[in-house]
Amino acid sequence: MPTVTIDDRTVEVAAGTNLIDAGLLVGVQIPHYCYHPRLTVVGQCRMCLVEIWDNGRKMPKPQAACSSAVTKEGWVVRTDTPEVHEAQRGMMEFFLINHPLDCPICDQAGECALQDYAFKHGVAFSRFRFEDKRTYPGRERIPLGSNVLLNMNRCIQCTRCVRFTHEVAKTGELGFFNRGARVEIGTFPGKPLENHLSTCVVDICPVGALTSTRFRFAERVFYLDKKPSLCTGCEVGCNITVEHRRGKIKRYKPRFNPEVNDYWMCDYGRTTFERYAQMPRLQVPRNGGVTSGTIGWKEALDQAARKLRSRSAEGAVAFLGSPFLTVEEAWLFAKLADAAGSPHRSVPVDRGPTWTIPNLKGGITGIEAAPNRRGAELAGLTPGTPAGESASADVLDHDALLAGDGAAQCSVLVVCDSDFGRAAWSPETVERLRRARFLVVFGWADSPLAKVADLAFPVPTHTEKEGTFVNVEHRLQRFAAAYPPPGQDRPLVDVLVDLLSRFDASWAQLPSPKTAAVFDKLAAEIPAFAGITWETIPATGTSLHMPEAKARLDTISAERVPERD
Amino acid sequence: MSETFEPVLTQNVGRPDALSLQGYRKTGGYEGLAKALKMEPAAVVEEVKKSGLRGRGGAGFPAGMKWSFIGKAKPRYLVCNADESEPGTFKDRLLMEVDPHQLLEGCAICCWAVEANTCYIYIRGEYTKAAAILERAIREANEAGVLGDNAMGSGFKLDMYVHRGAGAYICGEETGMLESLEGKRGQPRVKPPFPAVVGAFDKPTVVNNVETLCNVPHILTRGADWFKSIGTDERNTGPKLYAISGHVERPGTYEFPIGVPFRELLDKAGGMYRHGTLKAFIPGGASAPILPASQIDLKMDFDSVAKAGSMLGSAAVIVMDDTTCLVRSVARLAKFFNHESCGQCTPCREGTNWMELLLHRLEDGQGSEGDGKLLLSICGHIGGQSLCPLGDAAIGPVKSLVEGFWPEVEQHIRDKRCPFPHRRYFGNGAH
Numbered sequence: 001m002p003t004v005t006i007d008d009r010t011v012e013v014a015a016g017t018n019l020i021d022a023g024l025l026v027g028v029q030i031p032h033y034c035y036h037p038r039l040t041v042v043g044q045c046r047m048c049l050v051e052i053w054d055n056g057r058k059m060p061k062p063q064a065a066c067s068s069a070v071t072k073e074g075w076v077v078r079t080d081t082p083e084v085h086e087a088q089r090g091m092m093e094f095f096l097i098n099h100p101l102d103c104p105i106c107d108q109a110g111e112c113a114l115q116d117y118a119f120k121h122g123v124a125f126s127r128f129r130f131e132d133k134r135t136y137p138g139r140e141r142i143p144l145g146s147n148v149l150l151n152m153n154r155c156i157q158c159t160r161c162v163r164f165t166h167e168v169a170k171t172g173e174l175g176f177f178n179r180g181a182r183v184e185i186g187t188f189p190g191k192p193l194e195n196h197l198s199t200c201v202v203d204i205c206p207v208g209a210l211t212s213t214r215f216r217f218a219e220r221v222f223y224l225d226k227k228p229s230l231c232t233g234c235e236v237g238c239n240i241t242v243e244h245r246r247g248k249i250k251r252y253k254p255r256f257n258p259e260v261n262d263y264w265m266c267d268y269g270r271t272t273f274e275r276y277a278q279m280p281r282l283q284v285p286r287n288g289g290v291t292s293g294t295i296g297w298k299e300a301l302d303q304a305a306r307k308l309r310s311r312s313a314e315g316a317v318a319f320l321g322s323p324f325l326t327v328e329e330a331w332l333f334a335k336l337a338d339a340a341g342s343p344h345r346s347v348p349v350d351r352g353p354t355w356t357i358p359n360l361k362g363g364i365t366g367i368e369a370a371p372n373r374r375g376a377e378l379a380g381l382t383p384g385t386p387a388g389e390s391a392s393a394d395v396l397d398h399d400a401l402l403a404g405d406g407a408a409q410c411s412v413l414v415v416c417d418s419d420f421g422r423a424a425w426s427p428e429t430v431e432r433l434r435r436a437r438f439l440v441v442f443g444w445a446d447s448p449l450a451k452v453a454d455l456a457f458p459v460p461t462h463t464e465k466e467g468t469f470v471n472v473e474h475r476l477q478r479f480a481a482a483y484p485p486p487g488q489d490r491p492l493v494d495v496l497v498d499l500l501s502r503f504d505a506s507w508a509q510l511p512s513p514k515t516a517a518v519f520d521k522l523a524a525e526i527p528a529f530a531g532i533t534w535e536t537i538p539a540t541g542t543s544l545h546m547p548e549a550k551a552r553l554d555t556i557s558a559e560r561v562p563e564r565d
Numbered sequence: 566m567s568e569t570f571e572p573v574l575t576q577n578v579g580r581p582d583a584l585s586l587q588g589y590r591k592t593g594g595y596e597g598l599a600k601a602l603k604m605e606p607a608a609v610v611e612e613v614k615k616s617g618l619r620g621r622g623g624a625g626f627p628a629g630m631k632w633s634f635i636g637k638a639k640p641r642y643l644v645c646n647a648d649e650s651e652p653g654t655f656k657d658r659l660l661m662e663v664d665p666h667q668l669l670e671g672c673a674i675c676c677w678a679v680e681a682n683t684c685y686i687y688i689r690g691e692y693t694k695a696a697a698i699l700e701r702a703i704r705e706a707n708e709a710g711v712l713g714d715n716a717m718g719s720g721f722k723l724d725m726y727v728h729r730g731a732g733a734y735i736c737g738e739e740t741g742m743l744e745s746l747e748g749k750r751g752q753p754r755v756k757p758p759f760p761a762v763v764g765a766f767d768k769p770t771v772v773n774n775v776e777t778l779c780n781v782p783h784i785l786t787r788g789a790d791w792f793k794s795i796g797t798d799e800r801n802t803g804p805k806l807y808a809i810s811g812h813v814e815r816p817g818t819y820e821f822p823i824g825v826p827f828r829e830l831l832d833k834a835g836g837m838y839r840h841g842t843l844k845a846f847i848p849g850g851a852s853a854p855i856l857p858a859s860q861i862d863l864k865m866d867f868d869s870v871a872k873a874g875s876m877l878g879s880a881a882v883i884v885m886d887d888t889t890c891l892v893r894s895v896a897r898l899a900k901f902f903n904h905e906s907c908g909q910c911t912p913c914r915e916g917t918n919w920m921e922l923l924l925h926r927l928e929d930g931q932g933s934e935g936d937g938k939l940l941l942s943i944c945g946h947i948g949g950q951s952l953c954p955l956g957d958a959a960i961g962p963v964k965s966l967v968e969g970f971w972p973e974v975e976q977h978i979r980d981k982r983c984p985f986p987h988r989r990y991f992g993n994g995a996h
Contacts, residue, residue: 044952183907
């Protein structure tokens with residue numbers, strides 16, 4: 001592998017690595033607009049010009065770092081010579097002479113590469129004083145598709161979006177039209193930008209030319225707080241950044257994870273947070289339904305523990321799980337079911353939108369609207385008990401509860417998540433589940449189900465809690481809470497530990513933070529998690545020890561054809 | 566020296582029968598190809614290298630050297646650059662319209678030398694007549710077995726196609742031409758890799774100008790030493806076509822040994838239009854810096870012109886007399902480059918546009934003293950930093966105007982108007 005010296009820092013790189021990537025390895029940032037690691041190198045923004053000495057011989061002109069690949073020994077690169085600075089200043093001037101400079105009303109302001117580089121590499125005055133700026137009349141707000149709006153005046157013609165639709169989405173809706181100073185981005189007649197990844201062009205647009213119709217004017221980006229999280233739209237488990245202001249989520253953005261979603265995320269996933277704002281929240285524990293009063297946490301937990309203990313004589317105790325529970329929560333529910341001696345536990349799963357998220361290995365397709373079905377089932381929310389007590393036909397699984405008359409046989413029915421799926425919101429299901437003699441509901445949503453529950457516990461949404469999910473490829477990924485939950489909501493893990501300590505006092509000794517302690521405990525118990533601890537889960541997630549799952553995965557990926565329904 | 570010079574490339578001008586295969590063969594046509602096919606390909610390359618033939622398209626890169634750089638992969642392609650679209654250049658048109666078989670023979674020899682079985686002639690879209698003539702010539706040569714599956718009975722397979730462009734100057738840039746040939750938007754690619762390694766359809770490709778290839782049959786028939794005997798020195802050899810236009814009595818294409826003094830060229834073209842006074846001339850097409858009248862004895866070869874601060878380019882000479890407003894001329898050239906910039910790279914897209922606006926402002930008498938410095942600064946930011954040579958081409962005339970003819974610009978600024986009679990105006994050309 002050849003070595004290259006960039007600004008006096010030497011690094012060994014794989015042959016063919018371009019200088020922008022090589023620079024990042026040693027902490028040298030080379031400014032660029034058109035280069036993107038997943039798109040073809042076109043070298044057209046000319047912002048990444050550097051000087052190269054090839055074995056002591058200086059190349060006659062400044063070279064574009066993006067299109068200069070290190071293939072041999074002896075390259076010395078400088079990004080800080082007067083020539084390079086002069087070239088960068090010149091390029092910034094060119095970008096800005098025809099740019100509207102409408103930052104005060106531009107959505108990109110605050111995360112705009114043009115702003116950043118103007119500060120870093122530009123000059124503070126303009127020599128473009130008497131001429132008219134080039135404008136594209138009538139092209140200031142053109143909907144390219146239902147999710148993306150184009151303002152051609154702001155465009156710097158880097159063609160990232162065009163290359164994205166051709167090379168990543170492979171739909172090719174966008175084109176580069178006209179030429180010279182009049183070039184513009186556009187769609188072909190009758191073919192709008194409608195693919196499941198279309199909003200990614202907004203993310204990769206370095207300026208405010210492409211804006212998202214959903215996020216447009218929702219918030220100034222410099223007021224947004226950002227926390228790493230995971231998308232709950234389907235089982236792919238795209239890494240995202242939750243961007244919110246004071247607990248109001250404004251958007252999800254994809255977060256780079258080469259193993260899962262690379263730089264991308266689907267349009268459907270970006271809309272999934274909207275339900276958190278649209279649905280009513282449950283904010284205080286409640287007993288006896290919505291018409292009755294509220295209740296304190298302690299009394300509510302006492303009452304739940306009492307009900308769970310007084311089981312067998314009167315009927316079954318059943319747990320209706322949810323694919324939206326974290327691994328830790330699911331495991332604690334399973335422990336609770338063990339304590340109640342109940343084999344009736346299962347995870348209902350809805351069919352999702354079925355989109356493929358491209359990555360370097362070809363992509364991951366999500367079929368189920370279930371970010372953590374695999375984790376919940378591994379944690380023990382499958383019919384039967386660890387003692388081996390019956391996985392027989394008369395187990396009250398989710399089919400029996402949601403489609404059949406299973407709830408009528410229950411003395412206590414615990415619904416682990418008031419928003420476990422589409423069925424949770426249908427009056428028939430609510431009516432069916434209500435047939436249980438005592439209905440306990442945990443959840444963030446004050447859904448019709450929570451309204452009729454005998455006991456309703458307010459718990460956070462996934463953006464308000466931390467935990468782990470296991471995706472379709474059995475990859476364990478950790479996420480953090482973006483902001484604290486509202487009202488009297490308590491983290492579900494804390495609630496369940498409290499509840500369990502009423503059965504077994506040793507739970508009260510669990511150290512804080514609880515989620516980490518619970519995870520370490522379950523990892524020690526479940527073989528698939530062996531050797532993994534909360535602290536050592538890498539940022540990109542880690543594969544669980546599941547040889548048979550891995551084999552299945554290989555066959556799945558071989559026949560993976562995106563289905564559209 | 567040129568009194569004794571027998572035209573080589575234009576020997577068939579005035580002989581309409583040269584359009585046919587029969588007529589072309591009368592003057593020794595296709596003998597070069599026959600000779601080449603009996604030689605080893607490498608020997609042909611060596612012969613062309615020895616002749617010192619330099620590319621006639623503008624850059625002046627040694628042709629034999631270019632052929633020897635070709636990549637190992639197969640198939641390989643030859644693309645003949647007939648997209649002659651620089652203002653003032655019309656030499657290739659003559660060669661194609663008058664003597665098509667000469668070009669075909671040159672292409673065939675080159676294909677043999679680089680072991681390519683396919684040749685595309687990428688011709689400027691407006692050259693409908695030349696395209697038709699070439700197509701007819703190719704058909705005739707195929708039918709006669711000179712080209713085709715078994716070229717001249719040697720077993721060498723050679724297919725030739727004429728591909729017409731759609732009217733973009735940038736498609737004359739070799740990689741832009743390859744993109745266009747592949748059916749994509751005509752815009753240059755990043756180099757490296759060079760076309761010799763990754764060219765048309767990602768295969769090794771040689772790209773040569775029409776005039777370059779037309780020289781090849783003569784090198785083969787008469788030998789490299791004969792070729793070298795023409796011209797000024799070792800580095801500037803062979804016959805050269807000069808396309809002269811502007812304020813001369815008889816504009817047209819004239820053949821001379823390379824390195825003919827400009828004065829002789831001017832005489833041949835009938836001298837200045839209506840006995841006017843020479844003010845300036847562009848020696849090598851729209852992208853070459855303008856030279857003042859004092860350079861009248863300049864030898865028109867690659868190195869001498871470069872030494873004078875300009876470039877021979879395609880040897881399209883544009884002559885301007887003292888009624889010419891240079892600011893207006895350069896503004897018109899800037900308009901051309903702005904219009905023809907493909908728009909992908911920043912310095913060329915934005916810089917040519919800015920230069921055009923600025924020059925129009927100067928021509929309109931709205932300029933200020935600082936504009937000269939500003940123009941030079943813009944040129945500095947375009948030069949050497951654009952993706953393809955179009956950016957460098959665009960700054961040539963502008964730089965020479967500011968550096969060489971500043972008093973005239975100053976007069977525009979001082980008088981707040983153009984001092985020259987107002988001829989047909991071509992709009993402010995914002996877009």
